[in-house]
Amino acid sequence: MKILQEKLDFLLSKYSVETKATLKDCKTAVIGGTDTxxxxxxxxxxxxxxxxxxxxxxxxGVSVMRVARIVEKGADIFAELYRELDICEYILGRKxxxxxxxxxxNTLNVIATAEDKIVCTIEISATLSEGETPKDxxxxxxxxxxxxxVVVDAQLKQASIYVFGAENKKFTDVDFELYGxxxxxxxxxxxxxxxxxKDTKAEMIALDSNLKILVEKAKASVKTGERQVI
Amino acid sequence: xxxxxxxMMSMTHGHTRKYYQTLMDNxxxxxxxxxxANDEVKEIFLNNVKGIPCYDSETEMLDAHPEIEAVVLASExxxxxxxxxxxAERGIHILSMKIPTFQMDxxxxxxxxxxxxxxxxxxxxxxxxNPVIARMKELIASxxxxxxxxxxxxxxxxxxxxxxxxxxxxxxxxxxxxxxxxGDTRFRGGALxxxxxxxxxxxxxxxxxxxxxxxxVAPNIRPDIEEEDMLSVIGKMKxxxxxSLDPSWSKMEERLKVPGPGWEVFPKRMEVNITLNGEKGxxxxxxxxxxxxxxxxxxxxxxxxxxxxDEWIGLIDEFVDNIRNKxxxxxxxxxxxxxxxxxxxxxxxxxxxxAVKL
Numbered sequence: 009m010k011i012l013q014e015k016l017d018f019l020l021s022k023y024s025v026e027t028k029a030t031l032k033d034c035k036t037a038v039i040g041g042t043d044t045x046x047x048x049x050x051x052x053x054x055x056x057x058x059x060x061x062x063x064x065x066x067x068x069g070v071s072v073m074r075v076a077r078i079v080e081k082g083a084d085i086f087a088e089l090y091r092e093l094d095i096c097e098y099i100l101g102r103k104x105x106x107x108x109x110x111x112x113x114n115t116l117n118v119i120a121t122a123e124d125k126i127v128c129t130i131e132i133s134a135t136l137s138e139g140e141t142p143k144d145x146x147x148x149x150x151x152x153x154x155x156x157x158v159v160v161d162a163q164l165k166q167a168s169i170y171v172f173g174a175e176n177k178k179f180t181d182v183d184f185e186l187y188g189x190x191x192x193x194x195x196x197x198x199x200x201x202x203x204x205x206k207d208t209k210a211e212m213i214a215l216d217s218n219l220k221i222l223v224e225k226a227k228a229s230v231k232t233g234e235r236q237v238i
Numbered sequence: 239x240x241x242x243x244x245x246m247m248s249m250t251h252g253h254t255r256k257y258y259q260t261l262m263d264n265x266x267x268x269x270x271x272x273x274x275a276n277d278e279v280k281e282i283f284l285n286n287v288k289g290i291p292c293y294d295s296e297t298e299m300l301d302a303h304p305e306i307e308a309v310v311l312a313s314e315x316x317x318x319x320x321x322x323x324x325x326a327e328r329g330i331h332i333l334s335m336k337i338p339t340f341q342m343d344x345x346x347x348x349x350x351x352x353x354x355x356x357x358x359x360x361x362x363x364x365x366x367x368n369p370v371i372a373r374m375k376e377l378i379a380s381x382x383x384x385x386x387x388x389x390x391x392x393x394x395x396x397x398x399x400x401x402x403x404x405x406x407x408x409x410x411x412x413x414x415x416x417x418x419x420x421g422d423t424r425f426r427g428g429a430l431x432x433x434x435x436x437x438x439x440x441x442x443x444x445x446x447x448x449x450x451x452x453x454x455v456a457p458n459i460r461p462d463i464e465e466e467d468m469l470s471v472i473g474k475m476k477x478x479x480x481x482s483l484d485p486s487w488s489k490m491e492e493r494l495k496v497p498g499p500g501w502e503v504f505p506k507r508m509e510v511n512i513t514l515n516g517e518k519g520x521x522x523x524x525x526x527x528x529x530x531x532x533x534x535x536x537x538x539x540x541x542x543x544x545x546x547x548d549e550w551i552g553l554i555d556e557f558v559d560n561i562r563n564k565x566x567x568x569x570x571x572x573x574x575x576x577x578x579x580x581x582x583x584x585x586x587x588x589x590x591x592x593a594v595k596l
Contacts, residue, residue, distance in 0.1 A: 022433060069457070069461075070457075071457045071468045071488075072468050072470065072486070072488070074470075076513065078513075078515065078520055101500075108351045108452050108454075108472065109461050109472075110450075110452070110480040112388055112479060112480040113387055113478055115387045115388035115515050117390065117482040118472070119454050121454060126489070127454045127455075127456035127470050129470040129482055129484065131482045133387070133520065135383075135516065136520060150459060151458075151459045151460075151486045154488070154489075154490075160504075160505045160542065161505070161506050161524075161527060161528075161531070163511065163522050163524055222424065233452075233593045234593055235442070235591060235592070235593075
């Protein structure tokens with residue numbers, strides 16, 4: 009967290025942002041004295057571009073958004089659902105209005121309906137070994153085109169660099185200003201910085217509140233086996 | 239072993255052409271004749287296969303070739319019962335397309351006909367003869383990921399309705415015209431009716447049966463067809479395994495009358511991917527990969543060119559073995575009934591907005 013704070017301070021100083029921002033963890037920062045949810049995934053460039061493609065008219069007549077995410081054993085699947093529901097709402101630019109969920113221990117499958125009757129499917133599992141990086145895929149299907157963060161005919165995302173030497177390594181570097189940080193850590197720093205710079209604390213708190221309601225509805229659906237309307 | 243004398247009927251099903259090579263090459267078969275349902279499919283057949291007698295009438299073919307022992311019913315779903323009766327009258331074994339019928343009264347009649355006449359009736363679910371599926375089954379059996387907790391799968395394709403018109407006609411695909419839900423202008427009979435494989439495969443891989451199903455239909459990506467083309471399904475098996483199934487026509491196509499190069503608008507025309515999450519880990523599989531890629535003729539579009547489509551070899555080998563050695567097919571009418579019931583439950587869930595208990 010120290011390195012992330014250093015990078016955040018660097019950005020705040022470089023761009024002359026006077027609001028104080030202190031990272032508590034990867035999900036929360038104290039910004040201008042207020043605990044603020046970061047929703048850092050919104051700052052991942054892949055999601056920003058997917059949102060631009062959907063909202064900018066590249067895709068027309070959106071029908072379905074499909075999400076799959078697999079994370080380490082022990083992770084909170086409902087925290088992952090919180091993240092993925094927000095990604096759906098963010099990319100589609102629409103609110104979730106209904107949710108149905110099925111759970112089996114550390115696996116969770118959800119169908120959520122958004123405004124305009126768009127259907128989102130979200131498949132989550134916490135089944136990977138410790139230390140394994142999350143595997144995920146986000147795909148939007150429309151009357152005119154499909155957008156996805158995984159290349160066609162592949163199951164996993166590619167890295168930017170593969171090293172085959174004494175030790176095999178791979179790297180994915182996506183931010184020159186924050187060079188050296190992982191994709192996820194970059195998003196955390198960028199998120200805290202953007203909230204401080206644009207003063208969007210209230211918006212983030214409202215989003216967090218809405219997402220918590222959605223997650224509670226999903227939990228209720230798991231118990232009842234029926235669709236919950238928001 | 240004496241080669242099995244086999245024929246084909248109708249030739250209107252999308253899988254018809256998959257049989258050409260196997261029926262010609264398999265030494266266990268003697269391809270006797272075909273009966274085509276109309277001039278359009280007759281012309282396509284005659285352009286593709288030489289030297290096999292082609293008849294305009296099923297009875298004419300059967301009368302002319304009493305030696306026929308088995309028939310592939312390469313026909314629209316609404317013709318299956320009638321053709322099964324025709325075969326049963328003559329003691330002819332049956333290879334049915336993947337959906338015998340969605341009408342459960344018809345389905346029970348089919349079971350009765352087959353049992354009464356002591357016939358082999360094998361359902362064409364070719365994924366069982368796919369090498370990636372074989373490896374998956376092996377991995378499950380060896381306990382690689384422990385007990386399965388969730389089964390998530392896609393069976394997504396382009397829409398065949400422009401080439402195989404009956405798939406766009408609810409009465410021929412689903413068996414009758416049933417609104418998909420109140421206030422919706424669409425009818426049952428679309429993408430779901432084309433994609434039973436993953437509903438079948440989960441039963442084989444978990445060894446369990448469907449407990450509850452919830453489904454939603456999404457706005458069509460082809461607004462001008464009268465059936466559903468996008469839907470999502472979740473649910474639970476009796477052993478607790480949860481699932482998420484996507485049987486959509488989510489890959490856009492050029493509206494070709496005869497499938498061929500340039501069919502794809504989206505680069506990949508078809509996908510069956512399965513992710514199994516288990517107690518000890520996860521297995522992710524692409525049943526049709528790896529492939530090769532090009533952006534050549536006719537549309538200069540980046541396109542996935544498949545490298546493996548040999549499922550019909552194993553399927554036909556099993557069919558011959560079942561007949562010659564009087565075995566019950568792996569995918570027989572009785573086994574497959576619960577898969578069809580589950581698919582009907584998908585439609586029921588869409589119509590009612592509620593989870594359906596099976």
